[in-house]
Amino acid sequence: MANKYTVPESFFNVLTTKFDSAVKSGDLVFTPSEISYHKVDEIDYVYSVLPGLKSKPNQIADKKKEDESPTPNGKDFDPFDPPAEPLVVLPTYAEKYAVVLNKFAVVPKHFLLITKKREPQSAPLEPSDLTAAYHLLRAANKQSGKRHIGFFNCGVDSGASIDHRHIQFLQLPESTETKKYEPWPDHIAAKHRNEYTDGQKPISLNKTPFFSHFIVPISSESCEQEIDEHLGFRYSTLLSRVLTCIRNNQSTNDMTSTTTAPRSSSISYNLVFTEEWMMAVPRTAPDYIDDGVKIGVNAVGTVGLLLAKSENELNYLKEKGPMTILQNVTIPFTDRKEDVDYDY
Numbered sequence: 001m002a003n004k005y006t007v008p009e010s011f012f013n014v015l016t017t018k019f020d021s022a023v024k025s026g027d028l029v030f031t032p033s034e035i036s037y038h039k040v041d042e043i044d045y046v047y048s049v050l051p052g053l054k055s056k057p058n059q060i061a062d063k064k065k066e067d068e069s070p071t072p073n074g075k076d077f078d079p080f081d082p083p084a085e086p087l088v089v090l091p092t093y094a095e096k097y098a099v100v101l102n103k104f105a106v107v108p109k110h111f112l113l114i115t116k117k118r119e120p121q122s123a124p125l126e127p128s129d130l131t132a133a134y135h136l137l138r139a140a141n142k143q144s145g146k147r148h149i150g151f152f153n154c155g156v157d158s159g160a161s162i163d164h165r166h167i168q169f170l171q172l173p174e175s176t177e178t179k180k181y182e183p184w185p186d187h188i189a190a191k192h193r194n195e196y197t198d199g200q201k202p203i204s205l206n207k208t209p210f211f212s213h214f215i216v217p218i219s220s221e222s223c224e225q226e227i228d229e230h231l232g233f234r235y236s237t238l239l240s241r242v243l244t245c246i247r248n249n250q251s252t253n254d255m256t257s258t259t260t261a262p263r264s265s266s267i268s269y270n271l272v273f274t275e276e277w278m279m280a281v282p283r284t285a286p287d288y289i290d291d292g293v294k295i296g297v298n299a300v301g302t303v304g305l306l307l308a309k310s311e312n313e314l315n316y317l318k319e320k321g322p323m324t325i326l327q328n329v330t331i332p333f334t335d336r337k338e339d340v341d342y343d344y
């Protein structure tokens, strides 16, 4: 039975047509990337590198600078208030949202769920945000026949650049005989799917070196009426763990720190989700910076999708290894047996 979250059957066709015409008209800057598949310490990674080192990345940077500069009245520019018409796929979805194309896409048809009225990116997601995002993800998978991932960058250290609530969606890299990519949380969620119950501590991969992360399976059997509650409950379990992990990390840093500099009080994390699971990763920095090299990591980095904006960055990534990059922008994984659920 149709309800306010029902996604039109024409959704993905409209999205495809809009993407093609926005690229053609120049309203959307699509920079195709070269991708390579890697397996490091049993984890699949896909590195995307933007080719034409000088032209395309600068085109993105210049366009963004132009678009994101403050408005004459001094208020921060909000590109989603209102979104540019050529990028709009669904002007209204589930009453309070719209669906728009990413103006600076690296993979085709990258799209965003945005609130129509500006709401902060740093606030916790609401059950309706999760339900709307889940329905869109499911519709994109079904209508395109390709698997997508949804993600949310929350807080200043998460990679978020626009303070207007937005959840993003990308098609996952496909696997072939020789090139394999499987997001590493897949097998953990599959293993625990049947026995995991609401209120249980989220699942983590017990592996070092690794970064702190929290996974909950999503039950696709939940009926339409229950999905709101199901997603909201499991997300709040993740959020609780994120807050505890950040608090523990800050206490440890306070004990070991020799400086009196004020510490950041922000709560930053990435949320990544598929139809089968949700994962939250607490963040401590938006970029990896070392030796004059800066590699930005957003939510999809946590499932092994890393973007290098130059050959130099790509070589650096290969040389240092992806886990060095990821560990530097997150909280190192420790198996804290004393942690209990909801102890924030």
Ligand code: B4P
Binding pocket: 048, 067, 079, 080, 083, 084, 087, 100, 101, 102, 103, 104, 105, 106, 107, 153, 159, 160, 161, 162, 166, 168, 170, 296, 297, 298, 299, 300, 301, 305, 306, 307
């Ligand atoms: P945020 O949550 O703020 O941050 P982000 O995805 O990390 O994007 P950022 O802007 O920092 O991009 P970056 O250089 O790291 O997301 C804001 C979103 O709104 C972005 O997708 C942005 O492009 C989009 N946007 C900005 N202005 C807009 C407008 N006027 N209308 C519509 N949309 C607008 O990376 C460059 C791009 O590559 C980003 O799109 C990023 O999501 C994507 N990307 C990063 N890593 C990737 C990977 N491994 N594989 C594929 N794509 C990847």
